[in-house]
Amino acid sequence: MADREPETLAVMTWIIDNPFVLSANLHGGSVVASYPYDDTPQPNPRGCCVASDGPDTALFRRLAAIYAQGHAFMHRGEDFCHMNERFAGGITNGAMWYDVPGGMQDFNYVFSNCVEITVELSCCKMPPESKLLTEWKSNKKALLDYIEAVHMGVKGLVFDENNNPIHGAFVGVEGIDHNVTTTERGEYWRLLLPGEYTLVASAVGFQAMRASITVKDGETSRHVFHLPRRSDSSAPDSSSDQVAAAIAGGAFVPKIGPSATPPPPTVSSSTASPPTKEPELAQTLSAEFVTPPDWQHHDYASLESWLRDLATRYPDITRLYSAGVSVQNRQLWVLEVSDNPGRHEPGEPEFKYVANMHGDETVGREMLLLLARYLCETE
Incomplete structure (x- = not known):
């Protein structure tokens, strides 16, 4: 870990320390929604063209499709x-x-309970400011639709026999080789497609339990487990515990190393949208906000000022904090939007968007600034 940049370590720690359930990482350089795995189990000399599927590929494809279908033209x-x-x-x-x-x-x-996709928003990583209007128009519905997907699947609690929450319990799904773990409050969230499933909950010192559930489209299923304590504190040896242990494992762990981006496109056009009358579009889109956006790029200083201003104007539904500092000692700002900022609400899943991870890919940053203002002023 010593060779990692401070911002990398800070974001890794932030991801692990928070009970995020769903996420998207916004980039620029193409127009597509990408899903795991990014890496292949074996070195790939070609550097592409070999699918690396995981236990939840069907779920990931659906999540990526939600964004692509909500976008003005990505789905094409x-x-x-x-x-x-x-x-x-x-x-x-x-x-x-x-x-x-x-x-x-x-x-x-x-390494966490969070499911994330990567979304490439525009061909040009830093589109002209005149194009930010059309980028917002193209992405607004997709950004909102994807947030709603956090409610797919099942959620619940894992307790002991005395209704005490069990922290660090495994909750798996038979037939899907990937588990989630419970929070200190015993909560779990497992994103799933509609269908019939068997959940298995297990924890050290407790007997594993199964439960059959039905996940319906547009609804969140719920199930509470009560695990009886084992009379023998030795390693699990029952068939149920062995099944739970197998579900909790993972057959493939991607390598952890430096990231990369594809080469920039040779054409600077940011979208394939038909031409629009910019003044009319600006008037229409600005009317969605209480405070009309400036439709411009923000450097670090203006970004910081913008975030502080929004947090000051909406203190009851926002919390601005830093997840750490970069190698240049710049704050890694996080803006939380919630009806109870700064406090986890039991049973409610937490969602995150991340943008501008690569300094030259600014389009995602501007979309999130607009989204934050839109949520604060209209929701």
């Missing part, structure tokens, strides 16, 4: 950036596109 999957790249339905497996050891979406899935 055309060669928008003139790079001879076409993505069916506007989505792709990360490694199939290009192999990235140590990608953040892989880290989230393997």
Whole structure:
């Protein structure tokens, strides 16, 4: 870990320390929603074109499709950036596109309870300010639809026989080789597609328990486990515990290493949208906000000022804090938007968007600033 930059360590720690359930990492350089794995189990000399599927590939494809279908044109999957790249339905497996050891979406899935995809928003990583209007128009619905996906699947609690929460219990799904672990309050959230499932909950010192559940589209299923204590504190040896232990394991852990981005496109056009009348569009989109946006790029100083201003104007529903500092000693700002900022609400899943992880990919940053203002002023 000593060779990692401070911002990398800070973000890794932030991910692990918070009970995030769903996430998206916003980039620029193409128009596609990418899902894990980014890395392949074995070195790939070609650096692309080999799918690296995991236990939840069907779920990841659905999540990526939610964003792509909500976007104005991403779902068409055309060669928008003139790079001879076409993505069916506007989505792709990360490694199939290009192999990235140590990608953040892989880290989230393997080392935390969070499920993350990566979204490339525009061909141009830093589109002209005049294009920010159309970028917001193209991405607004997708950004909101994807947040709602955090409620897919099942949530619940794991207690002991005396209704005490069990921290660090495993909750797995038979047939899907990936578990989640409970919070200190015994909570768990497991994103799942509609269907019939068997959940298995297990914890050190407790007997494993199974439960059959039905997940319906547009609804969140709930189940509470009460695990009886084992009379023998030795290692699990019952068939139920062995099944739970197998579910809790993982067959493939991606390598952790430096990240990468594909080469920049040769064409600077940010979208394939038809031409619009910018003054009319600006008037229409600005009317969505109480405070009309400035529709411009923000450097670090203006970003910091912008965030502080929003947090000051909406103190009851926001919390601005730093997750750490960068190698240049700049704060890694986090803006939390909640009806109870600064406090985890029992049973409620937590969601995050991350942007501007790569300094030259500014389009995601501007979309999140607009989204934060939109949520504060209209929701």
